[in-house]
Structures are given as structure tokens and as C-alpha cells.
Amino acid sequence: MKHIQPVNRKAKRLAEWVAGSRDEVRALQDTDTPFGCTTVFAPGWEVDSGGGTHGLCQPIERDLYDCYHSCYWPAQVPDGLTNWPSWAESCGAPMNDWKNIDLVFP
Amino acid sequence: MFNRRSSQVLLLLAFALTVPFQAQERRPSRAPAPSSSTAKDRPGIPVTNQLVIDRCKACHDIDEEGRMSRISYMRKSPEGWEISIKRMVRLYEVPLVPSEAREMVRYLSNDHGLTRSEAARGLYEAERRVHWSEADRDQDLRKTCGACHTLGRVLSQQRDGKEWKLLKATHLAFFPLADFQAFRGRSMFGRDSGIDFENMTEAEIEEIFEQRRREARRKGDRADKVLRALAKSQPLMSESWKSWSVNRRSVPLEGTWAVKGHEVGQGDLFGKLVIRKESDDAYVTEWQLTRADGTSLTRRGKGLLYAGYSWRGRASGDGDGETWREVLLLNESWDGMSGRLFWGAYNEIGIDVELMRLTGTPRIFAVQNGALPIPSESVRITVLGDGFPEDLEADDFSLGQGVTVKAATREGPDRVVLIVDVSVEAKGGRRKVSFRATPGPDLLVLYDTVDYIKVEPGRGLSRVGGRTMPAQTERFEAWSMNRGPDGRLYTEDDYPIEVVPAKWSLEEFPIRENDDDVRFVGRIDPDTGVFTPALDGPNPERKYEANNVGEVYVVAETELEVRDVPLTRKAPTKPGKWGKPPEAGRTGRGGRRPGAGEGNPPPDSGAEEGHEPPPSPPTEPHPAHPVGAPPRPPEPPRGEENPEEKPARKPLVAPSPKPLVKVKRSFRARGRLIVTVPIYARWDRLDWNEDR
Structure with a gap:
């Protein structure tokens, strides 16, 4: 790829855009995300391993009960094993009934 | 022979069955548990509050010295104790009414709480800040504890060695997945294990596995390592705790405090807080703050001072103003506090505040309009502080080299207006404001231009x-x-x-x-x-x-x-x-x-060069490009500079x-x-x- 040079203005702009955006992404991944985000796992709850949101399980409602039943994110999602065994009772299928999902206040 | 043996088995069984019942009977009774020599060797903090004893003794043994299992071997912030008590109510149906829960939190946070330096370490957790970084913390600690919650929660606790180990056991019992998610560290058996699976026989791989299992049993996992370090860095009986315990007294907060703060998006605030004592460590507050645009905020509320240094309060406005929560930490000399006032669904909106007790002693606290261009003439700045005498003059103030105070007008004992000149030779940067024999903090900023x-x-x-x-x-x-x-x-x-x-x-x-x-x-x-x-x-x-x-x-x-x-x-x-x-x-x-x-x-110029x-x-x-020269043609994006251009x-x-x-x-x-x-x-x- 390094031997291919853009010859016209449009190709130059495209090359610049690609190079620029690649740099930005790299910079984001190299930095340490502040603010209480859990970055250790890949993906994390708030941010993925790259510090962004594109690696997250989406939509979160699809993955929510997996987290709940397996206690995978006990600090972010109520855990079904110990603390909140009946949390899911008000909502059978979160993708459809997500408006019934409740918050818990440990 | 058979009969003798079977009778022995029956006897053992009968004994085994009776032990739990005896234990259960013993717990509700207030008879102290027989203390072993190891319990005596283990220093703990005796529980002296009758309510805590009554409500907790069903599960937590108490010895003749008043030490209760687990409770006596840890110290925590008010938030930490509140989480624990809520969990006890949720999981073990401890009968508690809210007033009792509050009394227990208050007692535990005072007598089994944190000293000032310990509370300062994880204060951002209590302040509910959104923006902070734990990047410079120990990486093992981050991976073990920070995988699920903030390290601030860990930093707001002190435990003895055994109690730190029990914390891991509690986590494993409640959240079994934490074992491989966070506690074990780098995978011993997976793709990250460094084992060459493709070129090894099954027997060889199994041998390595067994070796690693033995090693893990001997050395412990990453969590064990972290807990050993925590037992040293955050012990139950720390030096500051021993010192605090013997010097302990009620800390008077009553009086008027000058307040300065900053709210992101809203600018600086200045004002006063009046604190009135209600009962032991309980106070009534009134905040009067003014924003940079002249609007004022009035909040009235109440607060508690835990363990002599940690303020937790709540205040609400008369009208439709939001109710805010207050987390402040008193300084060692009892004349200043700093912390955060916050509200919002995720506590994301807040005012970072600093407070100074007004005592009448000359002190410099804050400056309004403290950004001065170089050069400038007759700029009006307001110095806030305490104890400004009526006979003050312009010469009493010193703002550093290149800044001349032309006039000083006293507007009150806590407020002086200065008219200053900044010479063209003045150097940019932060400047201290001093008054007579009172040195002040860096409050001014001088700048030649905005870059x-x-x-x-x-x-x-x-x-x-x-x-x-x-x-x-x-x-x-x-x-x-x-x-x-x-x-x-x-x-x-x-x-x-x-x-x-x-x-x-x-x-x-x-x-x-x-x-x-x-x-x-x-x-x-x-x-x-x-x-x-x-x-x-x-x-x-x-x-x-x-x-x-x-x-x-x-x-x-x-x-x-x-x-x-x-x-x-x-x-x-x-x-x-x-x-x-x-x-x-x-x-x-x-x-x-x-x-x-x-x-x-232009909008289509791509990166904002x-x-x-x-x-x-x-x-x-x-x-490099001199200002005033004709604009250069667009440069290549970052990292794409042509090296041949550099000598030019x-x-x-x-x-x-x-x-x-x-x-x-x-x-x-x-x-x-x-x-x-x-x-x-x-x-x-x-x-x-x-x-x-």
C-alpha cells in the first residue's frame, strides 16, 4: 500500500482522511479512559477494550439477561444468583418488554 | 465389636447433629463466645453500641472484650457501612427501621470509620465524580478490583489481613464468576498462557497444567497478591488511626465559612456558608452563593460530620432549585474544607468547592476576575479573604513582579477591590496574591495572548x-x-x-x-x-x-x-x-x-488543520509559520509531513x-x-x- 500514491486531488483527500482517522482511532485506544468506566474486560460494560462503544454488545437489551443470570456484571446489572433473584420477573423478554426493566438500588 | 463400633458412630452422629443446634442457640443468647488465644492475639475494635450488638449478634459472634466477628476487624467510610447494612437487610432480613439504620451507620462511621488521610484517599468515590483517573494505580489492583467497581471503593476501607482474605471469600460466594474474571489474573490454561499447544503432546500439556495448579495453590492467585499488599497498605490498626483514636474529640464547625466553587458550564461561584450546631456532630446549614452572571443560589439543609473530618450533607432550595448532596473533607487545621456538591440522575452535575472558616485573621482566599492581560491598565479585581483592616492601603498588597496595585478599596472585612496595572515586561503565568505578612495562594493568571x-x-x-x-x-x-x-x-x-x-x-x-x-x-x-x-x-x-x-x-x-x-x-x-x-x-x-x-x-476541508x-x-x-504571512497551502495531515519540506x-x-x-x-x-x-x-x- 505504501507504494501506491494518490495522483489526483480526490485521491489525496481520501488518503488524508484515511490516515487522519486511523491516527485518531489509535490515539483513542492508546489513552486511558477515565471516569469510572470498566475497561478491563473486552468488551467492558460502559466501554469496549478500545475505549469506545463499538465493541459493546448491542443493543444491551439482547445481552442483559445473560449478564443477569451469570452474574457477569454484578456491579452494573443486578445479579440473579445472590442479590436479586426476582429481578427478571417483571420482564420476560427484554428486547420486547424493555420498558418494564427496573433499576435496583443496592 | 460390631456393636461397639456402631454405637461409637451413632454417638458421633448424635454429637455432630447437636453441635449446629447448640451453636444456633448460643448466637441469640448474649453469652460471650469462648475466645481462643488466636482471637486474643488478633487486635480488633470493640463494638460499644447496643443497637449494633442487638441487631448483629445473631450472626456475628461477640467475645468477652466486645469484639464482634468481622465488624471489629474493618473500618469503612459512611458509604461503605451503608452498603454493608443494606446488604444485611436484603439478604439476611435483619429487622431495621430507617432511624435505627442511620444510628448504626453513624456509630460505625465514627467508631469504626476512617481517619482524615484515609478518607482523602478514596474521596472521589464518595464525591460521586464522573471524571477522574485510576490509571496510576497498581495495575494488579486495577485488574482485580477495578474490573467491576471503582478502586475508590477499595481505597475507602481498612481491614486486617484475615479480613481482607475474607473479602475475597465473600466475593467468590456471591459472584463465582469473579474468580476467573478478575481474581486469577493472566489465564493459566488458556490462549494467553504461553503454552505451545500445537507442538506439545497431551501428556506434556497436562504436566504443565498440573505444575501450574501446584504453583497456584502454593503462591495464590493475583487476588491473593493484591490482598497481601492491601493488608500492608490499608491495615486495620494504622498509625493515623491510633493517633486519631487518642486525640479524638468533637470538632466544632459552627460559624461562617467563605465558599468558592466552580461548576462546569456555569463558571465560578462565590459566597458564604453558615453552619449552626444542632446536636453532637449534627449541623444545620445555609448556603448563599452567587454565580459569575449575578444569579444567586440559596440552599438550606442539614449535615453530619463523621469521624471528625468527613462531612455529609444535603440541602435544598426554597423554590424549584435542585436538592444537592454535599461531600466535604475538613482539613487538618480545621479551618478549611473542600469537596463537591452534586445532583443529577447519575450525580453528574456538581460544584467543586473550597471553604475557608472566617475567623477575623487576615487571609487571602479568592480573586474574582483574576485573568489579567499583559499589558493592561487600571484593571479592577476583587480580592476575597478575611480580616482586612480598615486602614489598609494599596501598598499592603503584592501581586508579584510587573503588577502594580494603584488603589485598594475595602468593601468589608472579607472583600477588597484593587485597581492594578500590568506592565508589558510582566511574565505570564500564575501569580500569588499576598497581603502584608500573609502569603496567599496562586490566584491570578497573567497572559500575553490566547494561543x-x-x-x-x-x-x-x-x-x-x-x-x-x-x-x-x-x-x-x-x-x-x-x-x-x-x-x-x-x-x-x-x-x-x-x-x-x-x-x-x-x-x-x-x-x-x-x-x-x-x-x-x-x-x-x-x-x-x-x-x-x-x-x-x-x-x-x-x-x-x-x-x-x-x-x-x-x-x-x-x-x-x-x-x-x-x-x-x-x-x-x-x-x-x-x-x-x-x-x-x-x-x-x-x-x-x-x-x-x-x-x-471551509466545511469540506477535512481535518481542521x-x-x-x-x-x-x-x-x-x-x-512553523509566521503570523501575518500569506496562508500556506493545506498541509498534509498529522504524521504525513513530507520530510523534504522540513529544511525549508x-x-x-x-x-x-x-x-x-x-x-x-x-x-x-x-x-x-x-x-x-x-x-x-x-x-x-x-x-x-x-x-x-
Whole structure:
């Protein structure tokens, strides 16, 4: 790829855009995300391993009960094993009934 | 023989069956458990509160010295004790009414609480800050504990060695997955294990596994290592605890306190707090604050001082003003407090405050309008403090070299207005304000020009919400920045000047092809910089019905009238490789000032060349370019500079300054914003003294 040079203005702009955006992404991944985000796992709850949101399980409602039943994110999602065994009772299928999902206040 | 044996078995069985019943009978009775010699050797803090004994003794043994199992071997912040008590009520059905729970939290936070230095360590947890970093903490500690919650929660506890080990056991019992998620560390058996699975036989692999299992049993896992370190760094009987225990007394807070604060997006606040004593460690408060735009805030509330240093309060306005919570930490000399007043669904909105007790002794506390251009004439600044005598004169104040106080007018014992001149020779940077024999803190900032602007926070966080989940908003503000003594932009010594008004907008942060987050994440108010996220729930308009999450740029644009000070670049001291100036590209940060006289770039110019600080860490700089020269053709993007061009950029020699020429310049800066998913378990919703 390094031997291919853009010859016209449009190709130059495209090359610049690609190079620029690649740099930005790299910079984001190299930095340490502040603010209480859990970055250790890949993906994390708030941010993925790259510090962004594109690696997250989406939509979160699809993955929510997996987290709940397996206690995978006990600090972010109520855990079904110990603390909140009946949390899911008000909502059978979160993708459809997500408006019934409740918050818990440990 | 058979009969004898079977009778022995029956006897053993009968004994085994009776033991639990005896134990159960013993627990409710208040008879002290027989203490073993090891229990005696284990120092603990006796529980002296009858309510705690009555409610907890069913499960927690108490010995003849009043030490209760687990409770006596740990110390925690008020929030930590509140979480524990709530868990006991939730899981073990401890019968408690709210007033009893509050009394227990109060007793435990006082007598089994944290000293000042221990509370300061994890204060950001109690302050519910959104922006902080744990990056410099021990990486093992981060991976073991920070995988699920903030380290602030760990840092707000003191335990003895055995108790730290029991903390791990509790986690394993409640959340078994934590074992491999966080506790074991680098996988011993997986892809990251360093085992060459492809070129080894099964027997060889099994041998390595067995070896590693043995090693793990002997050495313990990563969590064991972390807990051993915590037992040393955060022990139950720390030196500060021993000192605090013997010097303990009621700390008087009553009186009037001067307050200064900053709220992101709203600017600085100044005012007073009046504290009145109600009962032991319980106080009534009245806050009177004034914002920079002249609007005033009045809040009345109550608060408690835990363990002599930790203030927790709550105050609400007379009208429709929000109720805020207060987390403050008293200083060692009892004359100052600092902390955060906060509100919002995720406690994301807050005022960082500092308080100074008004005693009548001369002290300097704050300065209003403390950003002074170089040069300037007859600038009016207001010095806030305490104990200013009636006979003060302009000469009593010292603002450092190059700043002359022409007049001083006393408006009260805590307020003086100064008229000052700043000479053209004055050096930029932060300055102390001193009064007679009273040295003051760095309160003034002198600057020759604005070199660029910066978005704060540089990386924002917001959570979708508004339909079923609460939304977490984010606020931004633009700071004008000076290049600092080294003359280079975006370096460590650049310093902030003041908050400047800006126009706000969102831009896509391109991270994948056809990235379109900016259409979905929410909107930013163009005038105030307040970002409101979009609604929660799956969005049928997005691919996979994704939530309205994403990453975007937050763009601030403004036009300021600033002094025309050309940037200079130091000449290289010796030629570098190939005869070029050493690291010419990297040292060229003192090149063209962003936005210098060029206005905003055309909308289709791609990257905002020369109009934004690079993302942190700074990437390749912009080439040197004297102000006033015709604009150069667009440069290649960062990291794409053609090395052949570098020799053409000659080092600039400092030209003579043009002190009084002011020009209008456009500035542009970008910050990043992550809009992410809600949290379904809200540990932060503590209701200490909720009804107070």
C-alpha cells in the first residue's frame, strides 16, 4: 500500500482522511479512559477494550439477561444468583418488554 | 465389636447433629463466645453500641472484650457501612427501621470509620465524580478490583489481613464468576498462557497444567497478591488511626465559612456558608452563593460530620432549585474544607468547592476576575479573604513582579477591590496574591495572548436515558490557553486562562465505515454546551436495533480579540542527523498558532488543520509559520509531513513584540464524548440522612 500514491486531488483527500482517522482511532485506544468506566474486560460494560462503544454488545437489551443470570456484571446489572433473584420477573423478554426493566438500588 | 463400633458412630452422629443446634442457640443468647488465644492475639475494635450488638449478634459472634466477628476487624467510610447494612437487610432480613439504620451507620462511621488521610484517599468515590483517573494505580489492583467497581471503593476501607482474605471469600460466594474474571489474573490454561499447544503432546500439556495448579495453590492467585499488599497498605490498626483514636474529640464547625466553587458550564461561584450546631456532630446549614452572571443560589439543609473530618450533607432550595448532596473533607487545621456538591440522575452535575472558616485573621482566599492581560491598565479585581483592616492601603498588597496595585478599596472585612496595572515586561503565568505578612495562594493568571482553546472535559461521558432509565447528561466548557514559558503549544507547561463563551456542535468521530453515531446519540445546546443524550432502549432505525450509543466529537468555536504576539521557535543548538535541525518536526510545536488570523476552514476541508489542539497525547505538530504571512497551502495531515519540506522551515528568531496590536481570531477545539449504556444497579444511590 505504501507504494501506491494518490495522483489526483480526490485521491489525496481520501488518503488524508484515511490516515487522519486511523491516527485518531489509535490515539483513542492508546489513552486511558477515565471516569469510572470498566475497561478491563473486552468488551467492558460502559466501554469496549478500545475505549469506545463499538465493541459493546448491542443493543444491551439482547445481552442483559445473560449478564443477569451469570452474574457477569454484578456491579452494573443486578445479579440473579445472590442479590436479586426476582429481578427478571417483571420482564420476560427484554428486547420486547424493555420498558418494564427496573433499576435496583443496592 | 460390631456393636461397639456402631454405637461409637451413632454417638458421633448424635454429637455432630447437636453441635449446629447448640451453636444456633448460643448466637441469640448474649453469652460471650469462648475466645481462643488466636482471637486474643488478633487486635480488633470493640463494638460499644447496643443497637449494633442487638441487631448483629445473631450472626456475628461477640467475645468477652466486645469484639464482634468481622465488624471489629474493618473500618469503612459512611458509604461503605451503608452498603454493608443494606446488604444485611436484603439478604439476611435483619429487622431495621430507617432511624435505627442511620444510628448504626453513624456509630460505625465514627467508631469504626476512617481517619482524615484515609478518607482523602478514596474521596472521589464518595464525591460521586464522573471524571477522574485510576490509571496510576497498581495495575494488579486495577485488574482485580477495578474490573467491576471503582478502586475508590477499595481505597475507602481498612481491614486486617484475615479480613481482607475474607473479602475475597465473600466475593467468590456471591459472584463465582469473579474468580476467573478478575481474581486469577493472566489465564493459566488458556490462549494467553504461553503454552505451545500445537507442538506439545497431551501428556506434556497436562504436566504443565498440573505444575501450574501446584504453583497456584502454593503462591495464590493475583487476588491473593493484591490482598497481601492491601493488608500492608490499608491495615486495620494504622498509625493515623491510633493517633486519631487518642486525640479524638468533637470538632466544632459552627460559624461562617467563605465558599468558592466552580461548576462546569456555569463558571465560578462565590459566597458564604453558615453552619449552626444542632446536636453532637449534627449541623444545620445555609448556603448563599452567587454565580459569575449575578444569579444567586440559596440552599438550606442539614449535615453530619463523621469521624471528625468527613462531612455529609444535603440541602435544598426554597423554590424549584435542585436538592444537592454535599461531600466535604475538613482539613487538618480545621479551618478549611473542600469537596463537591452534586445532583443529577447519575450525580453528574456538581460544584467543586473550597471553604475557608472566617475567623477575623487576615487571609487571602479568592480573586474574582483574576485573568489579567499583559499589558493592561487600571484593571479592577476583587480580592476575597478575611480580616482586612480598615486602614489598609494599596501598598499592603503584592501581586508579584510587573503588577502594580494603584488603589485598594475595602468593601468589608472579607472583600477588597484593587485597581492594578500590568506592565508589558510582566511574565505570564500564575501569580500569588499576598497581603502584608500573609502569603496567599496562586490566584491570578497573567497572559500575553490566547494561543488556543481547549474543551473541558476532554473526554465526556453520557448515558442514554429519558424513557425508562434516567439520562446522564454532560456539560462542556471552553478554556482559553496560553503556550507557557517554553513557547510551544500543547506541552505540559501550557496553562489555562479562563472560560470563554463558545458555540457548540457535534461531529462524527469516525471509527468504522459509514459511521453515523452523530445522528443518534443526542444533541448539544449550541450556547451552553450541555449535551442531552437520546432515549434509551433499542432503536429500530439503527443496525441490529442498537441503542443510541456512540462516540462523537464535541466542537467549540469562538472568536476572541487577542493581542497579536507572534510565536517564536528556538534555534537548534546543533545540527541533527542528515544536517537537519534535530527533531525539527517534533520541536516545531511553537509554529503557527491555531486559528491565527485565518478564520474557520471551509466545511469540506477535512481535518481542521491548525484549528484544534491535537488529541492527547499530542500528535505531530503543525509547521512553523509566521503570523501575518500569506496562508500556506493545506498541509498534509498529522504524521504525513513530507520530510523534504522540513529544511525549508527555518527556525524563527523572536521578533519584537507588538504589545498593543489587538486582532480578532477564530478558535476551534474538539473534545470527545462517549455516549454509552445505562447502569441497572445503582450503588451510588445512598440515602444517608435521607429524611434530614
